[in-house]
Amino acid sequence: MMAPVPALRLEGIVKTFPGVRALDGVSFEVLPGEVHALLGENGAGKSTLMKTLAGMHQPNEGRIYIEEKQVEMRTPLEAKAKGVVLIHQELSLVEEMSAAENIYLGELPRKSFGRVDWKTLFAKAGEILTRLNCKFGPQTRVGDLSIANKQMVEIARALTVNAKAVIFDEPTASLTDAEKVVLFEIIRDLKARGVGIVYISHRMEEIFTISDRISVLRDGTYRGTLITSDTNEDEVTQLMIGRSLDLSRNEEHVEFGGVALEVRALSCGSLYRDISFHVRSGEVVGFYGLVGAGRTEIAETLFGLRTPSSGTVLLEGKEVRLSSPVDAIANGISLVPESRKEQGLVLGMNCRDNITLPQVDDLTAGPFVSDGAELAIFEQYRDRLEIKTPSWRQAVKNLSGGNQQKIVIGKWLAMRPNVLIVDEPTRGIDVGSKAEIHNLIRELARSGYAVIVISSEMPEVLHVSDRVIAMYSGEIIREFTAAEVNEDNLVQAISGIRAEKVA
Amino acid sequence: MADTRLKTIGELLARQGILIAFAIFLIGFAVFSDRFMTPENLATVIRQAAIIGVMAVGVTVVVIGGNLDLSVGSMLSFSTVLVVDLHDKIGPELAIVVMLGATLVLGAVNGFLVGVARLNSLIVTLGMLSAIQGLTLIYTGGKNVDILDQETTWFAIFGRGYVAGIATPIVMFLGLALFMHVVMAYTPFGRRVYAVGGNPTAAVFSGIRRSRLVFSTYLISALTTGIAALILGSRVMGSQNNVGQGYELLVLAGVILGGTSLLGGSGNILKTVIGVLILGFIQNGLLLMGYPYYAQWLVTWVVIILAVWLDIAAKRGRLLSPIA
Known part of the structure; x- marks a missing residue:
């Protein structure tokens, strides 16, 4: 049997950065018409490999082949011209321009005197968008599109060239389930056209839905390739982190304390309405719902970042006014925010200073910040959360996603809060760190914290919660105890309402 | 092995580039001019750099906090004119108090517009640059001001006097820089300025009152400008309406040469001092080598561009990069 010619092949890629060997002799290939998933913990070298493929990094050693011809890709533009396109996790679109202009950015069709040929541009872009089943026109301003639709524009951009290989980096990170279905159709369509697809994701169920083969990286080295239909999650996980994971339902029985936080009839304009719930100390209450259901907005209100239009918040039975984060912190509320890079961390600052930032006023000796007090806190939480960093001086931007998230959690645990709110605690981090953070949340509850x-x-909500509150479009739909909740009734709680609204 | 040695040199350059550039300039000028390396000449340079240096200390704080302050040039004109004019009218003591108070009010306007109203600092302070110049002209009616009794007033101490044998401007410049360095590097306030400049959103999410903090950085740069006006007014004992014109760029040049990122969140007061001194030595060295006064403007620009480029290149590992 003749083996097909790989659309893209890497051989012995080595890439070093000051102090790190990010890729150590990695080989990888993707065949035409194949979806090849690339897996690995954060810091395993996926991003580096991907950027090398897309011409953003130059490898120190190793060779890259496109259809078995050795190539060099010095810039992303050169990579694209050779048929390798990267659909990036952080989208790189010009918000102020139309979808069509973004799709053909850098190669707009021209008329005489360098004028843009708008008619051709919109016609060609419209054609591609129709092929992708997009519901918006080529003249739509990209800034007005949802994240899912922006991603479609990126994909459309990939289709303008005769792409031989398309790399998807965490494409579903901010998509709804329905949007995910559309994306998968497009991937299958690309596949049918003989394009080789590299699919990077942390979400195991997606990888098993869409991929043909799975390759695993660990610590910058290649660990092996599995045929998707012949393997299972356990095997893949083991290859990735060297052990297997427990993601079962939470069946722990903990004695809860008194009510730490009670929310009564809280409303905030159109964001959420009539929200009432309570959290006892020692209890984990999970909020499940789609993006935009109002969960984050409730958290931000409790942290003093939004002013509710009506309703009351009680802490240990006493009504409190939370008009700024300063108030919330003084009242013992901590928030681990949704986006660690934008809201959680000062990326250029070192690990220690990030952890002590909210309480730096209290860590003083005379007028000065006390080095000893700061280091003591840093070391305590580094050890407790097993944060991996060469030194407290390391800037947090150099840490992996999982360790960054632990720094944010450490920062807020160090405030010794009564109520800890954790928003999307494991977004964009690898399974190994995920499990650690889940265990940590359970452990915090056991030691008496009230946790949201x-x-x-x-799976995350089911795994960590003692109670689950399902939200849809700004309202609480239903509340479940750990004993009664399962995937079916949770999905029903959300989709049932959706069906009603349609009918 | 050669590779690792090269890397260490590169890292050294990246981290201490400003000090190395400083040393190269000193050696270079010393080789080309035998009058350069005399104690008298060096003291003169530092003394001349003191006014820009004092202002740069304050502006560094604003820039670390993630903003710009271009209004300091015309603020210097205003404050110098004010203190010199009031000197004969209400006496030096009151004149100083009134001038510092008025300067702080101008700083508070900047601080309110940028910190509380969240307007873009470039636009606000560029507008203030012009507004304060107008204010100064309205105050003087276009006339220059001076102090009549220049020989006996104790006001001379700031610009012409000596403390323990060292010229007062040098003492004030280095003392203020040291004090502010300690504040920025070792106090909670300094830490908060770095946090707000590094990531304002995360700072708010950490319980830092961002508006109040940005406001206070503008008070600091106004205060240092007021102190610079004391030195300048006392040195010349008179003032033109536009005496501070162009200072905002020299100040900013010193801050940038010192390696403070215009994006905020990083920087160092002591390195600003070195940045300001490099500018001073370039100016002095070129004069001693016989170049015309205006040659320094061109050379200064080249030095700044090289400094900024090398700084960025060291961070990303190569001179030109397709991605930021």
């Missing part, structure tokens, strides 16, 4: 976990990932 907001998550869009059902």
Whole structure:
């Protein structure tokens, strides 16, 4: 049997950065018409490999072949011209321009005197968007599109060239389930056209839905390739982190304390309405719902970042006014925010200073910040959360996603809060760190914290919560105890309402 | 092995580039001019750099906090004119108090517009640059001001006096820089300025009152400008309406040469001092080598561009990069 010619092949890629060997002799290939998933923990080298493929990094050693011809890709533009396109996790679109202009950015069709040929541009772009089943026109301003639709524009951009290989980096990170279905159709369509697809994701169920083969990286080295239909999640996980994971339902029985936080009839304009719930100390309450259901907005209100239009918040039975984060912190509320890079961390600052930031006023000796007090806190939480960093001086931007998230959690645990709110605690981090953070949340509850976990990932909510509150479009739909909740009734709680609204 | 040695040199350059550039300039000028390396000449340079240096200390704080302050040039004109004019009218003591108070009010306007109203700092302070110049002209009616009794007033101490044998401007410049360095590097306030400049959103999410903090950085740069006006007014004992014109760029040049990122969140007061001194030495060295006064403007620009480029290149590992 003749083996097909790989659309893209890497051989012995080595890439080093000051102090790190990010890729150590990695080989990888994707065949035409194949979806090849690339898996690995954060820091395993996926991003580096991907950027090398897309011409953003130059490898120190190793060779890249496109259809078995050795090539060099010095810039992303050169990579694209050779048929390798990267659909990036953080989208790189010009918000102020139309979808069509974005699709043909850098190669707009021209008329005489360098004028843009708008008619051709919109016609060609419209054609591609129709092929992708997009509901918006080529003249729509990209800034007005949803994240899912922006992603479609990126994909459309990939289709303008005769792409031989398309790399998807965490494409579903901010998509709804319905949007995900559309994306998968497009991937299958690309596949049918003989394009080789590299699919990077942390979400195991997606990888098993869409991929043909799975390759695993660990610590910058290649660990092996599995045929998707012949393997299972356990095997893949083991290859990735060297052990297997427990993601079962939470069946722990903990004695809860008194009510730490009670929310009565809280409303905030059109964001959420009539929200009432309570959290006892020692209890984890999970908020499940789609993106935009109002969960994050409730968290932000409790942290003093939004002013509710009506309703009351009680802490240990006493009504409190929370008009700024300063108030919330003074009242013992901590928020691990949704987006660690934008809201959680000062990326250029070192690990220690990030952890002590909210309480730096209290860590003083005379007028000065006390080095010893700061280091003590840093070391305590580094050890407790097993944060991996060469030194407290390391800037947090150099840490992996999982360790960054632990820094944010450490920062807020160090405030010794009564109520800890965690918004999307494991977004964009690898399974190994995920499990550690889940265990940590359970452990915190056991030691008496009242914890609110907001998550869009059902297994996560089921795994950590003692009670689950399902939200849809700004309202609480139903509340479940750990004993009664399961995937079916949770999905029903959300989709049932959706069906009613349609009918 | 050669590779690792090269890397260490590169890292050294990246981290201490400003100090190395400083040393190269000193050696270079010393080789080309035998009058350069005399104690008298060096003291003169530092003394001349003191006014820009004092202002740069304050502006560094604003820039670390993630903003710009271009209004300091005309603020210097205003404050110098004010203190010199009031000197004969209400006496030096009151004149100083009134001038510092008025300067702080101008800083508060900047601080309110940028910190509380969240307007873009470039636009606000560029507008203030012109507004304060107008204010100064309205105040003087276009006339220059001076102090009549220049020989006996104790006001001379700031610009012409000596403290323990060292010229007062040098003492004030280095003392203020050291004090502010300690504040920025070792106090909670300094830490908060770095946090707000590094990531304003995360700072708010950490319980830092961002508006109040940005406001206070503008008070600091106004205060240092007021102190610079004391030195300048006392040195010349008179003032033109536009005496501070162009200072905002020299100040900013010193801050940038010192390696403070215009994006905010990083920087160092002591390195600003070195940045300001490099500018001073370039100016002085070129004069001693016989170049015309205006040659320094061109050379200064080249030095700044090289400094900024090398700084960025060291961070990303190569001179030109397709991605930021």
